[in-house]
Amino acid sequence: MSRYYEFLKDCGVFFLLTVNADAPAGRPFAAVMERDNALYITAADTKAVYRQMKGNPNIQIVALKAGTREWIRISGTAEECADIQMKQKMLDDCPILSKHYSAPTDDHFCIFRVQINEAYITTDEGKEILV
Secondary structure: OOHHHHHHHHHOOEEEEEEEOOEEEEEEEOOOEEEOOEEEEEOOOOOHHHHHHHHOOEEEEEEEOOOOOOEEEEEEEEEEEOOHHHHHHHHHHOHHHHHOOOOOOOOOOOEEEEEEEEEEEEEOOEEEEOO
C-alpha cells in the first residue's frame, strides 16, 4: 500500500478538483482504490465531474487529515477504465458504493484510473515528496 493511498484512506474524505471549462471545480469523494501503482476513483457518467474528466483529464486530489495540520496533494491524469474486473474490485474495496451500484455492469457506473504525476504530504516538519 502506497503512502498516499494510506493517507487518503486515513482521511476518509478527500476533494477531487477538475477543470470545468475555464474554472476549477471541486467536490468531496470517499471511494478510492489502489492497484498497480495507480489510484482508481468512480464517477457516474450522468455527473458533471465525469464530463469534466473526459474533457480535460488533469485532476488534483487534496485531503486534510482530521485533527492535524497534515495534508496531501496529488496531481495526475484520469483515464476511464472499462475493465469489468477492476469495477468489481472497486465495489469490493469500497462498500459505500453499494448504495448506488449493485454490480460492475450497472448503468452509469464508471471508474477512472488516476496516473499520478506528483504527490506530496505536508506536515509540521515540512513537505515530503512521494512521487
